[in-house]
Amino acid sequence: MSDKKAKLRSAEWFGTNDKNGFMYRSWMKNQGIPDHEFDGRPIIGICNTWSELTPCNAHFRKIAEHVKRGISEAGGFPVEFPVFSNGESNLRPTAMLTRNLAAMDVEEAIRGNPIDAVVLLCGCDKTTPALLMGAASCDVPAIVVTGGPMLNGKLDGKDVGSGTAVWQLHESLKAGEIDLHKFLSAEAGMSRSAGTCNTMGTASTMACMAEALGVSLPHNAAIPAVDARRYVLAHMSGMRIVEMALEDLKLSKLLTREAFLNAIRANAAIGGSTNAVIHLKAIAGRIGVALDLDDWVHIGRNTPTIVDLMPSGRFLMEEFYYAGGLPAVLRRLGEANLLPHPDALTANGKTLWHNVKEAPLYNDEVIRPLDKPLVADGGIRVLRGNLAPRGAVLKPSAATPALLKHRGRAVVFEHFEHYKSRILDESLDVDENSVLVLKNCGPKGYPGMAEVGNMGLPPKLLKRGVKDMVRISDARMSGTAYGTVVLHVTPEAAAGGPLAAIQDGDWIELDCDAGTLHVDISDAEMASRLERYTPLEAPKTGGYQRLYIDHVLQADEGCDLDFLVGCRGATVPRHSH
Structure with missing residues (x-):
């Protein structure tokens, strides 16, 4: 064998003429695979989150076929395998609960199988971070192919x-x-076609994050799911991953700290989901890159939101692609010296700036000039104070500007069921200046940190024309949602955080410009309340949910399981049959 072939992981399975090589090849041959497929060519895994229960990803069988064509054309050997598909739309109690389970599935499938590199087929919200987390823990060459957004x-x-x-x-x-x-x-x-949400929700945001991180080909984020160019990109990604395997272009060479800082800046420019804060932290933790909430403060702040998409703006992902997509946004940022690290390496072997410096931009309404932004300072706000000692987040592009500095009385809901019953009460003591507070919906509390933070307003206020109020919780919200919503309050109530101590009538002050979230009670009163607080009874459960509750980290740490953080590599003990 040549040196190039000897470097491939798959040679440890298929590259010997002893008993083990015989058995591995023989078992694979029951699928009708000829001898020459085992001649040392790269074995490329296609990690598929296809599922009819995940409608965003239900068209992935066709996408996978186009990836296979590209792999075969480039001289690779494609092998498709399924992993847990944690779809947001149907899965209860929340797909966030099973994001880490899917990541475990991906990691072990990659490490334990004869795979030299992998194509990650993802789309629905949690599938993108889950697949990147699992692949990052193995640190193999990998490229992301998303399913694309549905039509308007x-x-x-x-x-x-x-x-x-x-x-x-x-x-x-x-x-x-x-x-x-x-x-x-x-x-x-x-929902009138295949694909993910057509707003700048979490699915579209994470597709943009993958492109900004450099782990996909340019334009991957925005091509509509049913556009033929989506299949062309899948084919080209299949071809490129073969080259990446031969180049040994591992994820650790792409997922650098510089790449994550580029992604944070891009998230501000597109008006991306607050969920990106958690997911980027989790991916960084798997590859061993230091990333924390302060990076969102230093990089995200003072970045104009220039993409005019729902829920913050007017348009949808179709228009975003036709306007030039993420390359056009990155070009606009780069020309203003707002790309923190334009020389970051990407999956096609070129720098991020090389990929976007001549990107066409067709519509200044959808992708606005920097001097005519949707929001002048659109970076995710990180808030701290005695209510959120380790941080909370707010998306200013989806908020009401007049509420970004606000003081009001708390109306408290102890858990989500309490909210659902109490919010309908016509006698509820609440007005438009009140602050709605929801507890026990964080990682441990729900469990899984469901997307319930964008609490619907009291019907009696809606009937009076009130459209927005300040809302605070330890939950998440859908990237498709909007409003002046403070999320990811850390530590969460179920972990004994200060949120647990808030009572009806407490005065809460939010100041986004100052980055503060404060409740007007003394430290002594806070301590006394927390000492008297009786936590909700933990769910009587076992299996994965028990594992999750016992080991999940807080939102500022990415909500990964504590024992999954880190890069364990792709080495696996050799088994002798």
Whole structure:
């Protein structure tokens, strides 16, 4: 064998003429694979999150076929394998609970099998970070191919955004502005093609993060799911991963600290989901890169949001792609010296700036000039204070500017079921200046940190025309949601954080510019309340949920399981049959 072939991991399985080599090849041959496929060519895994229960990813069988064509054309040997598909739309209690389970599945599948490199087929919110986390812990050559966003939703001849339309229409229904028939008539039109949410929700955000990190080919983030160019990109990604395997272009060469800082800046520019804060931290933890909330302060702040997409703006992912997609955004940032590290290496072997410096930009309304931003300072706000000692986050591009500095009385919900029953009470002591506070919805508390932080407003206020209020919780919210919502309060209530001590009537002060979140009680009173606080009874559960509750880290640490953090590499003990 040549030196190039000897470097491939798969040679340890298929590259010998002893008993083990005989058996590994023989078993694979029951699929009709000829001898020459085992001649030392790279074995490329296709990690597929296809599932009919994950509608965002339900078209991945076709995408996988195009990836295979590219791999074969470049001289590789494609092998497709399934992993846990944690789809956000159907999975209860939340796909965030199983993100780490999927990452474990991906890691062990890659490490334990004869794979030299891997194509990660992901799309729905948690599939992208899960696959990157698992692959990063193995540190093999890997490239991301997402499924792409669905076509624009339609209602009454107008565009509506997936996810965002649900929140808007449901509030209108509760306010009495529309009837049930009108509400339900939007159902079919909101999701009318294969693909992920067509807003700048978490799925689109994480696709953009993958592209900004350099682990996908340019334009991967925004090509619509049903556009033929999505299949061309899948084919080209298949070809490129073969070269990456031969070049030994591992994830550790791409997922550098510099790449993560580029992604943080890009997230601010696109008005990306707050969920990116958690997911980027988790991916960084797997590859061994130091990243914390202060990086979002230093890099994200003072970055204009220039992508005018729902839920923050007007347009949808179709228009974003037609306007130039993420390369156009990165070019605009780079020309203003706002790309922290333009020389960061990407999956095609070129630098990020090389990939985008001549990117065309076709629509200044969708991707605005820097001097005409959607929001002048759109970076995720990190808030700290006696209510969130280790931090909380807020997305300013989705918030009401007048509420970014606010003082109001707390209306407290001890858990989500308490919220659902209490918010409907016409006698609830609440007005538009109140601050809605939801506890016990964090990583341990829900469990899984569900997307319930964007609490719907009290119907009696909606009927008076109130459209937004300050809301605070240890939960997450969908990237498709909007409002002045403080999320990821850390430590969470279930872990004994200060949020547990908040009571009805406490005065809470939010100041986004100062980065503070404060409740007007003394340290002594806070300590006394926490000492008297009786935590909710932990769920009586076993299996993975028990493992999760016992080992999950807090939001500022990425919500990974404590024993999964770190890069363990791809070396596996050789088994002798």
